[in-house]
Amino acid sequence: MSGTPLDAALTAAATVVMARATYRGPDRTPAELVRNRRDWLLGLIARSSALRAEALARLPGDHPARLLFHPSADVAAAAARLAEAGTTTLERRVRQCTERNQKLKGKLDSLRRKLRYEKSDNAGLRADLDAARKAAADAEQEITDLQARLAAQHRRLADPRSLAAALLTALPPDADAALRTSLHDLVAPPRAAASARSRDLRVTPLGGDDHIGGSCLLVESGDTRLLVDAGIRPGDTPEPPRDIAAALQARPEAVVVTHAHADHCGYVPALAARLPRLRVVATPESCRLMPVMWQDSLKVMQQRADVRNSYGGSWQPLYDRTAMDDAVTRLEELPVGVPRRIGDLTVELFPAGHILGAAGAVVRAGDRRVVVTGDISGFRQESVDGYRLPDGARGADLLVLESTCCAEKHDDRETRVGDLVSTVADVHAAGGRVLIPAFALGRAQELALLMRTRLPHVPVLVDGMAKDLTRTFESAADLSIFGGNVAPAPRPPAYDSFTEGVVIATSGMLTAGPAVEWAARILPEADSAVLLSGYQDEESGGRRLLDDARGGAPVHELPARHGTRSVPLRARVDQIRLSAHADRHGLLDIADETRAAQVMLVHGVPWKQRGFRQTLDVRGHATARTAPWQAT
Incomplete structure (x- = not known):
């Protein structure tokens, strides 16, 4: 050391x-x-x-x-x-x-x-x-x-603002009030109060509004501008938020990150590289997790650039290592329930459920308030509790509400967990293996904890980026995931020596990564199973596997570095949804509890949003278009 x-x-x-x-x-x-x-x-x-x-x-x-x-x-x-x-x-x-x-x-x-x-x-x-x-x-x-x-x-830790923010988080609750004030003033120096006119509040969606991916919301008051989230749009070559040019032109003072998933935080290093004074504000847990996500995204982008450019392309990753390291030095911890000044605005985070460190934000400009939920859920998971709205969120001028599952009614979570546990137990008893492709942050750790608590006799390996994130997850959450029957996958891989048990591996949509390598060995085994645990995009490898299995195809084409490879399709293939998003009823509960003057829907699909707006109207909630908005 x-x-x-x-x-x-x-x-x-x-x-x-x-x-x-x-x-x-x-x-x-x-x-x-x-x-x-x-x-x-x-x-x-x-x-x-x-x-x-x-x-x-x-x-x-x-x-x-x-x-x-x-x-x-x-x-x-x-x-x-x-x-x-x-x-x-x-x-x-x-x-x-x-x-x-x-x-x-x-x-x-x-x-x-x-x-x-x-x-x-x-x-x-x-x-x-x-x-x-x-x-x-x-x-x-x-x-x-x-x-x-x-x-x-x-x-x-050598940067005064970041160090002061981290010290505020580390101080005991009974620490001297004057000391807290001094540290807070170092993080957010006081400024002259804005005029009443300049306290008008404006909100502009710049990405992730009528689609999922590349979330980015611009909030303005007076001379102060901040972003809530700056994510990437996933794909063969990841892209920035749709209207990122407008974000750069606004030159925000800070980006408030709701959680560490790439579609909400993945563009932050590129943004920080182009805005040298940008503050990056998030919960302490997200500040631990984001550097791991950024590092892995950079590695994946570099690999994709190498492949594409070997065929004559010219695509480059959205940021480089210098930008990523610079973004890490800008991280500013903000615990939930603690207001923080950003120019003429004040931000307070609140627990949003979803994954470790996820937070919604209440942004104030004088007596004007906007509540941004980020990705949110109200039910308890193995690794995180549901959302908790602060008093300051109630009666806000605007509620910006995610709408990922606004057209769905989820089954009882315990029922879905029971189905998963029962299926794994049956396959294991028959001497087979189970592959569960999973998203690296949140879903993989949730599944590992479920296996550890519900099926302690079944060996479990965690592979790919999920393995690296689980170690950071344990540190950030003060939680034990590895141990007992759950272990990180070894290197070299145990594809053939791990003959029975569960493998939780990335990627969650079977597009690349060790999940594809495990699938190549497990799909030909009649006593084994591949259980897809989350949403599968129309173009994903997971969706193609589901279609082939339901259609009785004898073989399946798995993604490969150059094209595809055929494997026999004999294993059981199924999908078990363990969503970490609020469903239709959960979102209505959030709207009812907030009782904002208006509700704007983001992070969803237009046709689903139209139907949900009608439901909100019937329930007595005034809705705003998913478009630039200003407090009146």
């Missing part, structure tokens, strides 16, 4: 301690004391203001570690917790990956020796060698990615 702000602080404190005979022990150097008695040293810093004062004098005036020696014990303790949380998890994973990489390299060397002395061409050994070589390369890349994220987090 050499070189972190926390290590610098501990070394300075250790130097002071070793100069005192009272504390001198068997450790001969400050470095040994830091290494051997870290927790004792942290406790001593928290208890002794004199030690903090002496250690403070040993650090440069602009060093970020000086916060650990603040005269206020609350600030010092919060800074220590923040430094530990910001680096320990990533550094531990770097060490784990390095150790795993050494083992893989040893296996690779062993296989090379076996191959060298093999007299005949052994196809199986060559396959093992190729798998070990790829696993070693993957481990090297993972170490590089983790080190890049760790460096970006260090830069973030």
Whole structure:
């Protein structure tokens, strides 16, 4: 952990301690004391203001570690917790990956020796060698990615605004009110009050309004402009929000991200690269998850660019690593229920259910208010509770309501979970395997928790990006997912050695990733099953598989890097919907509870939105067109 702000602080404190005979022990150097008695040293810093004062004098005036020696014990303790949380998890994973990489390299060397002395061409050994070589390369890349994220987090904690925002989150509830005010003013410096005229509130959808993907909403008051979300539109080559040019022209002060799914946060690095003063505001959980999502999206975009451009194309990823690292340094944590100024506007986040860290936003301009739900759900899931509206959301001027499932009535969630558990249990009892393609963030962790609690005797592997996100998810949620019967998939892959149990793998629509590789092995097995757990786009591999299975096709064409590949279709194929969105009745409950002057529908399909608007009208809710809106 050499070189972190926390290590610098501990070394300075250790130097002071070793100069005192009272504390001198068997450790001969400050470095040994830091290494051997870290927790004792942290406790001593928290208890002794004199030690903090002496250690403070040993650090440069602009060093970020000086916060650990603040005269206020609350600030010092919060800074220590923040430094530990910001680096320990990533550094531990770097060490784990390095150790795993050494083992893989040893296996690779062993296989090379076996191959060298093999007299005949052994196809199986060559396959093992190729798998070990790829696993070693993957481990090297993972170490590089983790080190890049760790460096970006260090830069973030050295930025005064980001550090102050994180300290506000880490401070105990009973911390000094004046201290909270000072930190808040550092995050959001006070400005002269706007005139009454300039407090008019304007809302303009820039993407993800009459379609799903590329969510982006512009909110304006006076001279202040902010965006709520900046997502990508998924596809073979991801695209920015539909009207991103208007967002760039508005030059917003901040983007408030409702949650870490790519269709809501995926364009933030590109936006931050073009707007150097842009603040990126989200819940602490989303601030942990978004860097992982951005990193994976960049890797996928680079792979797609390589393939397309090998055929003479010229497409480039929407952002590069520099932009991604810069976006990480801009992350500004905002816990739910805590108002924060952004120019003439005030933002308060509230829990929205859906996935870990998901939040709706109440945006105020004077006495005008707009409520943006983001993706929302009211039912409890294994990993997150339902939404909770704050008092400030009730009676707002405008409710911007997602409408993904506004034409659907979901079955009772416990019934759907029971169907899934029963199907998996039956397949496992028959000696088969179950593949569940799943979206990497939210759905994969929900499924893993369901398997762990409902079927603890069934082995479960989590593979692909879902594996990496689950580790971050556990850290951000203080939740155990891996353990018991649930484990991360090994490298090299256990396609043939994992003979019974459940595999949860990305991608959720069977368009690419390890889910496709697992499907190639599992679809030919008559006793096995592939269970699609969510929405399948019309052009997705999952939808084509469903159509083939329902039509009794003997073979299925799986996506491949260059074209498709045929596999026998003998396994059971089914779809089990475990939506994390509110259905028609849930959305009506939100509208009834908010009782806003007007309701605008976004994040949906036009024909479904038209029908739902009519229902809202019948229920006494005035609706606004999905178009630019202004408070009257």
